[in-house]
Amino acid sequence: MVRAKAAYTTRFARRLFLESAGPYALQTAGTPRSGDVVLARVVEIGQHQRLEDSSGRRAALFVGDEILVAYGARYAPDQFEAEVPADLGPTRLVAAGGLAANVVSQHAEMLEATTLEPIGLVVDHAGVVNLRRCAPYSVAGAPTPRHPGRVPTIAVLGTSMNSGKTTTVGSIVRGLSRAGLTVAAGKVTGTGAGGDPGVFADSGASRVLDFTDFGHPSTYLLPHEEIAGLTRAIRDELLLGSPDVVVLEVADGLFQRETAQLVADPAFGSMVDAVVFAAGEALGAVAGLERLRSLGLPVMAVSGLLTASPLATEEARGHLPVPVWGPEQLAGPKAAALVPPVSALPARPESARIHAASSAEPVAV
Incomplete structure (x- = not known):
């Protein structure tokens, strides 16, 4: 063997x-x-x-x-x-x-x-x-992080497989890291592969975890209770590293069974402070944003594969109430714009760095 x-x-x-x-x-x-x-x-x-x-x-x-x-x-x-x-x-x-x-x-x-x-x-x-x-971690053994305040969590969701979610996560991690923040990243659902965690680490994440670290080769057909517990356990383990921000990727599209159940769960909404939605085309971006907002999730920006096309990007911008940013923009100062909702959360020692990043002068891309 x-x-x-x-x-x-x-x-x-x-x-x-x-x-x-x-x-x-x-x-x-x-x-x-x-x-x-x-x-x-x-x-x-x-x-x-x-x-x-x-x-x-x-x-x-x-x-x-x-x-x-x-x-x-x-x-x-x-x-x-x-x-x-x-x-x-x-x-x-x-x-x-x-x-x-x-x-x-x-x-x-x-x-x-x-x-x-x-x-x-x-x-x-x-x-x-x-x-x-x-596996080195388990859902049952995940500790409860102790923080004087709340660490903001950004979730990246998408229209489907290959809509640009992983690239979006990597770009956000890169942009926030360049702004001086410590960023932890995780992938909570999907099929086991090293490529996505590798992108997160290469982009500057201080710590990276995914469902395989908790003993799951994939998450398809897992009961919702297990998916929900796994999502929280990954986030809680990432919080132990005292990051300024946590970024989580949810695999596949909004209509996939496990993803649909997760985003509709109020417990998921309670842990997410901002959502970036990755779409392959303008119509999918508009429909996805409407679906997520109907669930009460705070969509702050749209990105994904559609941003590879200037025409598709302009179509989306003409019908969306949120900005449409490509990887280069998210990897630059635009990423800090995802953090302002955190200003309404309880103060904590790291919050000064977050506010400083949000108001910093643009950095060269």
Whole structure:
């Protein structure tokens, strides 16, 4: 197992295997659960020809390779819809980050998913190794942060997969960091992959967490109570680093099941002080803003893929009551404009830095 190519989703399980002598064995029958770690053999290369490893490098896959991945469901309109199978029969690699599942549907432009033959679930003295058991954090164990005031939280939502949410988060983190603030960032839902957390870190986030740090290979089909608890736990863990601002990305679009339930939950609204909405086109931006405002969420700006087109940007600006900013603007002084709502929140030691950033002279972009 140590020589198998270990996927990003299984990085904490791999660390367990390296640090503990075991004994470990393989269970060749049974019903897998989301997060169960499986040793599998690559039978046929399809859509995913590479596996993102624990360091984030995309390792080439070859027929016959043994890989460590995790079972988990996937919701990706541009790629695959997939669910955890009922047995250990042949299955598919449905995400480069290391997700094994049976395909339910797929985008017309996708190749067939790479075929895997499960060799067995990894087991130790406590039973099947599940990512929740290996993860460094848990929802139940998340501490309650103690702050004299409230740390502002900016949520980034979007119209769909690939609408520009991650780029928007990175730009906001960059802009606020350049303004002198300490910014923590997290991704609360989605499919496990190292690319998005890497963007947050590269943009200057002081600390980065996502759902995989809490033992979830993906969040599709999780009950709403788990999604809500996971969202709060990620935010609470980020707050322990005493940031000035927290930025959270919520995956997929507003109509996706888990996202729709989360944004409609008053508890989510109570922890969010500003929303930036990423859209692919003007009509989606207008509809999304109306939906979020109907839920009482404070949308402060629109960004996303539409800002790559000057014409689409002008269309949106002509029908929106909030500014439309591209990545370059958010990475500059515009980001500080997302912070003013915090001025109405209880004072805290860091608040002086926030107000200073909001009123600072524009910095060169």
